[in-house]
Amino acid sequence: MSPYSEQEILAANVNPATGLATDYLNLFNEAIMLFEMGLDMPDMAEELADWKKRGYVEHFEKSGFEMKDVVISAYHHAPADLRCDFDDVCERALASFDSSINILMSSNLEDPAARADLADRLRDMKALVIEMDSHIHGRAAMAKSLQSEVDALF
Numbered sequence: 001m002s003p004y005s006e007q008e009i010l011a012a013n014v015n016p017a018t019g020l021a022t023d024y025l026n027l028f029n030e031a032i033m034l035f036e037m038g039l040d041m042p043d044m045a046e047e048l049a050d051w052k053k054r055g056y057v058e059h060f061e062k063s064g065f066e067m068k069d070v071v072i073s074a075y076h077h078a079p080a081d082l083r084c085d086f087d088d089v090c091e092r093a094l095a096s097f098d099s100s101i102n103i104l105m106s107s108n109l110e111d112p113a114a115r116a117d118l119a120d121r122l123r124d125m126k127a128l129v130i131e132m133d134s135h136i137h138g139r140a141a142m143a144k145s146l147q148s149e150v151d152a153l154f
Contacts, residue, residue, distance in 0.1 A: 011067060034048045100125060
């Protein structure tokens, strides 16, 4: 149980049911925006060189977010299975973003095959953010539960 009140948790943009905050997605949304711009304006791709992959807790520890202690505490008090599933998606996202950014920075954007690969990577990056968002809002657990019920029928 978190030492913070539900009001404090809500004020920190933490979902009280999952203990996770959407603010973490800003790290990825920024990279997606720069990635999209880098596809059209190669000079903008250089901005991605400053992007740092950070885990959930590290992201908040290094942020200027006023209520980061509440967010970090809520994360540590989140249900272990939910947090583990979320962390798995985050690790996949961090690896995908890191490799995609490196590939973008070293690609010849005049090459149609390279552009097609980068477009696929961008689509995958966006899908991972949606997947992380579903964990933050508790929809992933609901989908997992429904799938278990369907599997039990057969």
